Amino acid sequence: MGLTEPDPTDEVLRALAEPRRRxxxxxxxxxxxxxxxxxxxxxxxxxxISQHVTVLKNAGLLTERRAGTRRLYRARPEGxxxxxxxxxxxxxGALDTARRLAxxxxxxxxxxxxxxxx
Amino acid sequence: MGLTEPDPTDEVLRALAEPRRRxxxxxxxxxxxxxxxxxxxxxxxxxxISQHVTVLKNAGLLTERRAGTRRLYRARPEGxxxxxxxxxxxxxGALDTARRLAxxxxxxxxxxxxxxxx
DNA sequence: GGCTAACGTTAGCAGCCACTGACACTCTTT
DNA sequence: AAAGAGTGTCAGTGGCTGCTAACGTTAGCC
Numbered sequence: 001m002g003l004t005e006p007d008p009t010d011e012v013l014r015a016l017a018e019p020r021r022r023x024x025x026x027x028x029x030x031x032x033x034x035x036x037x038x039x040x041x042x043x044x045x046x047x048x049i050s051q052h053v054t055v056l057k058n059a060g061l062l063t064e065r066r067a068g069t070r071r072l073y074r075a076r077p078e079g080x081x082x083x084x085x086x087x088x089x090x091x092x093g094a095l096d097t098a099r100r101l102a103x104x105x106x107x108x109x110x111x112x113x114x115x116x117x118x
Numbered sequence: 119m120g121l122t123e124p125d126p127t128d129e130v131l132r133a134l135a136e137p138r139r140r141x142x143x144x145x146x147x148x149x150x151x152x153x154x155x156x157x158x159x160x161x162x163x164x165x166x167i168s169q170h171v172t173v174l175k176n177a178g179l180l181t182e183r184r185a186g187t188r189r190l191y192r193a194r195p196e197g198x199x200x201x202x203x204x205x206x207x208x209x210x211g212a213l214d215t216a217r218r219l220a221x222x223x224x225x226x227x228x229x230x231x232x233x234x235x236x
Numbered sequence: 237g238g239c240t241a242a243c244g245t246t247a248g249c250a251g252c253c254a255c256t257g258a259c260a261c262t263c264t265t266t
Numbered sequence: 267a268a269a270g271a272g273t274g275t276c277a278g279t280g281g282c283t284g285c286t287a288a289c290g291t292t293a294g295c296c
Binding site for chain 1: 125128131132134135137140143144147148192193194195198201202204205208209211212213215
Protein backbone atom coordinates (compact mmCIF):
# COMPACT_ATOMS: atom_id res chain seq x y z
CA MET A 1 0.00 0.00 0.00
CA GLY A 2 2.55 2.59 -0.89
CA LEU A 3 0.05 4.26 -3.13
CA THR A 4 -1.23 7.67 -2.17
CA GLU A 5 -4.98 7.70 -2.41
CA PRO A 6 -5.98 9.69 -5.50
CA ASP A 7 -8.44 12.54 -5.01
CA PRO A 8 -11.42 11.88 -7.27
CA THR A 9 -12.12 15.61 -7.58
CA ASP A 10 -8.59 16.16 -8.79
CA GLU A 11 -8.85 13.47 -11.44
CA VAL A 12 -12.17 14.81 -12.73
CA LEU A 13 -10.94 18.40 -12.93
CA ARG A 14 -7.76 17.35 -14.71
CA ALA A 15 -9.88 15.37 -17.15
CA LEU A 16 -12.09 18.39 -17.82
CA ALA A 17 -9.14 20.75 -18.23
CA GLU A 18 -8.76 19.74 -21.85
CA PRO A 19 -10.91 21.20 -24.67
CA ARG A 20 -11.09 17.99 -26.69
CA ARG A 21 -12.18 15.96 -23.70
CA ARG A 22 -14.97 18.43 -22.98
CA UNK A 23 -16.02 18.20 -26.61
CA UNK A 24 -16.12 14.41 -26.35
CA UNK A 25 -18.28 14.68 -23.24
CA UNK A 26 -20.72 16.94 -25.05
CA UNK A 27 -20.80 14.54 -27.99
CA UNK A 28 -21.88 11.60 -25.86
CA UNK A 29 -24.02 13.55 -23.40
CA UNK A 30 -27.20 12.61 -25.23
CA UNK A 31 -26.37 9.99 -27.83
CA UNK A 32 -24.25 6.90 -27.46
CA UNK A 33 -21.32 6.91 -29.87
CA UNK A 34 -18.68 4.42 -30.94
CA UNK A 35 -14.98 5.12 -30.55
CA UNK A 36 -14.61 5.45 -34.31
CA UNK A 37 -17.50 7.88 -34.62
CA UNK A 38 -16.05 10.04 -31.87
CA UNK A 39 -12.59 9.97 -33.44
CA UNK A 40 -14.02 10.87 -36.86
CA UNK A 41 -15.26 14.15 -35.37
CA UNK A 42 -11.73 15.33 -34.69
CA UNK A 43 -8.75 15.96 -36.90
CA UNK A 44 -6.17 14.35 -34.66
CA UNK A 45 -5.33 10.67 -34.81
CA UNK A 46 -7.68 7.97 -33.57
CA UNK A 47 -5.03 7.03 -31.03
CA UNK A 48 -5.13 10.43 -29.41
CA ILE A 49 -8.90 10.29 -29.03
CA SER A 50 -8.70 6.80 -27.61
CA GLN A 51 -6.34 8.09 -24.94
CA HIS A 52 -8.67 10.98 -24.14
CA VAL A 53 -11.54 8.52 -23.82
CA THR A 54 -9.44 6.42 -21.44
CA VAL A 55 -8.79 9.46 -19.27
CA LEU A 56 -12.50 10.33 -19.17
CA LYS A 57 -13.38 6.72 -18.37
CA ASN A 58 -10.86 6.54 -15.53
CA ALA A 59 -12.27 9.76 -14.13
CA GLY A 60 -15.71 8.15 -14.04
CA LEU A 61 -17.15 10.52 -16.62
CA LEU A 62 -17.85 7.88 -19.27
CA THR A 63 -19.49 4.48 -19.41
CA GLU A 64 -18.40 1.83 -21.87
CA ARG A 65 -20.56 -0.81 -23.54
CA ARG A 66 -19.23 -3.39 -25.94
CA ALA A 67 -21.21 -4.43 -28.99
CA GLY A 68 -19.29 -6.78 -31.24
CA THR A 69 -15.95 -5.25 -32.11
CA ARG A 70 -17.30 -1.81 -31.35
CA ARG A 71 -17.22 0.05 -28.07
CA LEU A 72 -20.01 2.47 -27.33
CA TYR A 73 -19.56 5.37 -24.94
CA ARG A 74 -21.95 7.60 -23.10
CA ALA A 75 -21.57 10.43 -20.59
CA ARG A 76 -21.95 9.54 -16.94
CA PRO A 77 -23.43 12.59 -15.18
CA GLU A 78 -22.85 11.25 -11.66
CA GLY A 79 -19.14 11.63 -12.33
CA UNK A 80 -19.64 15.39 -12.13
CA UNK A 81 -21.29 15.27 -8.71
CA UNK A 82 -18.05 15.79 -6.79
CA UNK A 83 -16.94 18.98 -8.49
CA UNK A 84 -20.49 20.27 -8.53
CA UNK A 85 -20.47 19.98 -4.76
CA UNK A 86 -17.06 21.64 -4.62
CA UNK A 87 -18.20 24.52 -6.81
CA UNK A 88 -21.49 24.99 -5.00
CA UNK A 89 -19.72 25.12 -1.65
CA UNK A 90 -17.15 27.56 -2.95
CA UNK A 91 -19.78 29.65 -4.68
CA UNK A 92 -22.11 29.79 -1.70
CA GLY A 93 -19.32 30.48 0.78
CA ALA A 94 -17.62 33.21 -1.21
CA LEU A 95 -20.88 34.77 -2.30
CA ASP A 96 -22.09 34.90 1.27
CA THR A 97 -18.86 36.59 2.26
CA ALA A 98 -19.22 39.03 -0.63
CA ARG A 99 -22.72 39.91 0.54
CA ARG A 100 -21.52 40.43 4.11
CA LEU A 101 -18.77 42.71 2.82
CA ALA A 102 -21.19 44.66 0.67
CA UNK A 103 -23.35 45.27 3.73
CA UNK A 104 -20.35 46.38 5.73
CA UNK A 105 -19.23 48.74 2.99
CA UNK A 106 -22.72 50.14 2.64
CA UNK A 107 -22.73 50.74 6.37
CA UNK A 108 -19.42 52.50 5.98
CA UNK A 109 -20.59 54.83 3.20
CA UNK A 110 -23.75 55.49 5.24
CA UNK A 111 -21.49 56.68 8.00
CA UNK A 112 -19.64 58.84 5.49
CA UNK A 113 -22.93 60.24 4.23
CA UNK A 114 -24.04 60.92 7.77
CA UNK A 115 -20.74 62.67 8.38
CA UNK A 116 -21.18 64.68 5.22
CA UNK A 117 -24.73 65.67 5.98
CA UNK A 118 -24.04 66.09 9.66
CA MET B 119 -4.62 40.30 -33.63
CA GLY B 120 -2.81 37.07 -34.43
CA LEU B 121 -3.80 35.76 -31.09
CA THR B 122 -6.47 33.11 -30.88
CA GLU B 123 -9.10 34.23 -28.45
CA PRO B 124 -8.72 32.30 -25.19
CA ASP B 125 -11.76 30.41 -23.93
CA PRO B 126 -12.52 31.69 -20.43
CA THR B 127 -13.95 28.32 -19.43
CA ASP B 128 -10.74 26.64 -20.46
CA GLU B 129 -8.62 29.03 -18.45
CA VAL B 130 -10.75 28.58 -15.34
CA LEU B 131 -10.74 24.80 -15.55
CA ARG B 132 -7.00 24.69 -16.09
CA ALA B 133 -6.60 26.96 -13.08
CA LEU B 134 -8.75 24.66 -10.94
CA ALA B 135 -6.96 21.52 -12.13
CA GLU B 136 -4.26 22.00 -9.53
CA PRO B 137 -4.65 20.98 -5.88
CA ARG B 138 -2.64 23.87 -4.46
CA ARG B 139 -4.64 26.43 -6.41
CA ARG B 140 -7.89 24.95 -5.11
CA UNK B 141 -6.47 25.12 -1.60
CA UNK B 142 -5.59 28.77 -2.12
CA UNK B 143 -9.13 29.46 -3.30
CA UNK B 144 -10.56 27.83 -0.20
CA UNK B 145 -8.18 29.85 1.98
CA UNK B 146 -9.40 33.17 0.63
CA UNK B 147 -13.03 32.18 0.10
CA UNK B 148 -14.08 33.82 3.36
CA UNK B 149 -11.15 35.78 4.71
CA UNK B 150 -8.88 38.16 2.87
CA UNK B 151 -5.25 37.06 3.06
CA UNK B 152 -1.90 38.56 2.11
CA UNK B 153 0.46 36.86 -0.32
CA UNK B 154 2.85 36.04 2.51
CA UNK B 155 0.15 34.54 4.69
CA UNK B 156 -1.01 32.35 1.84
CA UNK B 157 2.53 31.26 1.06
CA UNK B 158 3.21 30.46 4.72
CA UNK B 159 0.44 27.86 4.56
CA UNK B 160 2.37 25.77 2.05
CA UNK B 161 5.73 24.09 2.11
CA UNK B 162 6.79 25.10 -1.37
CA UNK B 163 8.61 28.34 -2.12
CA UNK B 164 6.89 31.70 -1.96
CA UNK B 165 7.66 32.11 -5.65
CA UNK B 166 5.62 29.05 -6.57
CA ILE B 167 2.61 30.33 -4.65
CA SER B 168 2.95 33.76 -6.22
CA GLN B 169 2.78 32.11 -9.64
CA HIS B 170 -0.29 30.11 -8.61
CA VAL B 171 -1.92 33.31 -7.42
CA THR B 172 -1.16 34.93 -10.77
CA VAL B 173 -2.83 32.06 -12.60
CA LEU B 174 -5.92 32.33 -10.40
CA LYS B 175 -6.00 36.10 -10.86
CA ASN B 176 -5.72 35.83 -14.65
CA ALA B 177 -8.55 33.29 -14.63
CA GLY B 178 -10.73 35.83 -12.83
CA LEU B 179 -10.97 33.74 -9.68
CA LEU B 180 -9.19 36.19 -7.40
CA THR B 181 -9.33 39.90 -6.63
CA GLU B 182 -6.28 41.87 -5.56
CA ARG B 183 -6.18 44.82 -3.20
CA ARG B 184 -3.01 46.67 -2.26
CA ALA B 185 -2.44 47.88 1.26
CA GLY B 186 0.99 49.38 1.78
CA THR B 187 3.58 46.91 0.60
CA ARG B 188 1.16 44.05 1.08
CA ARG B 189 -1.23 42.58 -1.46
CA LEU B 190 -4.47 41.15 -0.17
CA TYR B 191 -6.37 38.52 -2.08
CA ARG B 192 -9.92 37.27 -1.93
CA ALA B 193 -11.92 34.70 -3.90
CA ARG B 194 -14.11 36.05 -6.69
CA PRO B 195 -17.15 33.73 -6.93
CA GLU B 196 -18.41 35.18 -10.22
CA GLY B 197 -15.34 33.68 -11.84
CA UNK B 198 -16.92 30.27 -11.36
CA UNK B 199 -20.15 31.20 -13.15
CA UNK B 200 -18.98 29.95 -16.53
CA UNK B 201 -18.08 26.42 -15.52
CA UNK B 202 -21.11 26.22 -13.26
CA UNK B 203 -23.22 26.85 -16.34
CA UNK B 204 -21.21 24.28 -18.29
CA UNK B 205 -21.65 21.68 -15.58
CA UNK B 206 -25.33 22.38 -15.07
CA UNK B 207 -25.97 22.06 -18.79
CA UNK B 208 -24.00 18.84 -18.99
CA UNK B 209 -25.58 17.47 -15.85
CA UNK B 210 -29.13 18.30 -16.86
CA GLY B 211 -28.68 17.04 -20.41
CA ALA B 212 -27.00 13.77 -19.55
CA LEU B 213 -29.25 13.12 -16.57
CA ASP B 214 -32.31 13.68 -18.69
CA THR B 215 -30.97 11.21 -21.23
CA ALA B 216 -30.21 8.73 -18.44
CA ARG B 217 -33.78 9.00 -17.20
CA ARG B 218 -35.15 8.46 -20.69
CA LEU B 219 -32.96 5.39 -21.06
CA ALA B 220 -34.01 4.03 -17.67
CA UNK B 221 -37.64 4.34 -18.74
CA UNK B 222 -36.91 2.54 -21.98
CA UNK B 223 -35.07 -0.24 -20.19
CA UNK B 224 -37.86 -0.56 -17.65
CA UNK B 225 -40.26 -0.89 -20.55
CA UNK B 226 -38.02 -3.60 -21.94
CA UNK B 227 -37.85 -5.62 -18.71
CA UNK B 228 -41.61 -5.17 -18.35
CA UNK B 229 -41.93 -6.90 -21.68
CA UNK B 230 -39.60 -9.61 -20.45
CA UNK B 231 -41.67 -10.00 -17.28
CA UNK B 232 -44.82 -10.13 -19.34
CA UNK B 233 -43.21 -12.77 -21.49
CA UNK B 234 -42.12 -14.70 -18.43
CA UNK B 235 -45.50 -14.53 -16.76
CA UNK B 236 -47.29 -15.04 -20.08
C1' DG C 237 -8.20 -21.67 -39.74
C1' DG C 238 -7.31 -17.33 -42.22
C1' DC C 239 -8.85 -12.63 -42.97
C1' DT C 240 -10.69 -8.18 -41.95
C1' DA C 241 -12.75 -4.54 -39.04
C1' DA C 242 -12.71 -1.90 -34.91
C1' DC C 243 -10.42 -1.15 -31.17
C1' DG C 244 -6.83 -0.46 -27.22
C1' DT C 245 -1.78 -0.24 -25.98
C1' DT C 246 3.12 0.92 -26.16
C1' DA C 247 7.33 3.60 -27.26
C1' DG C 248 9.19 7.75 -28.35
C1' DC C 249 9.12 12.75 -28.83
C1' DA C 250 7.96 17.82 -28.44
C1' DG C 251 5.76 21.19 -25.66
C1' DC C 252 3.97 22.70 -21.40
C1' DC C 253 3.91 23.28 -16.35
C1' DA C 254 5.22 23.57 -11.54
C1' DC C 255 9.20 24.42 -9.04
C1' DT C 256 13.54 26.91 -7.32
C1' DG C 257 16.95 30.71 -6.85
C1' DA C 258 18.38 35.24 -8.02
C1' DC C 259 16.92 39.74 -9.04
C1' DA C 260 13.83 43.95 -9.37
C1' DC C 261 10.19 46.72 -7.63
C1' DT C 262 7.32 49.44 -4.36
C1' DC C 263 5.99 51.21 0.04
C1' DT C 264 7.01 52.57 4.66
C1' DT C 265 10.10 54.07 8.24
C1' DT C 266 13.93 56.53 10.01
C1' DA D 267 17.89 59.24 1.12
C1' DA D 268 18.94 54.98 2.85
C1' DA D 269 17.26 50.72 4.62
C1' DG D 270 14.19 47.07 5.20
C1' DA D 271 9.76 44.55 4.58
C1' DG D 272 6.61 42.53 1.38
C1' DT D 273 6.07 40.84 -3.32
C1' DG D 274 6.28 40.22 -8.33
C1' DT D 275 9.26 38.62 -12.20
C1' DC D 276 12.80 36.05 -14.93
C1' DA D 277 15.73 32.12 -16.35
C1' DG D 278 16.57 27.55 -15.95
C1' DT D 279 15.25 22.64 -14.95
C1' DG D 280 12.74 18.09 -14.17
C1' DG D 281 8.55 15.91 -14.82
C1' DC D 282 4.18 15.42 -16.86
C1' DT D 283 1.09 15.35 -21.06
C1' DG D 284 -0.78 15.17 -25.59
C1' DC D 285 0.61 13.64 -29.98
C1' DT D 286 2.01 10.13 -33.73
C1' DA D 287 3.35 5.63 -35.62
C1' DA D 288 3.72 0.75 -35.05
C1' DC D 289 1.98 -3.19 -32.84
C1' DG D 290 -1.32 -6.26 -30.22
C1' DT D 291 -6.07 -7.88 -29.42
C1' DT D 292 -10.83 -9.30 -29.95
C1' DA D 293 -15.11 -10.19 -32.67
C1' DG D 294 -17.34 -11.41 -36.84
C1' DC D 295 -17.09 -13.57 -41.62
C1' DC D 296 -15.37 -16.67 -45.48
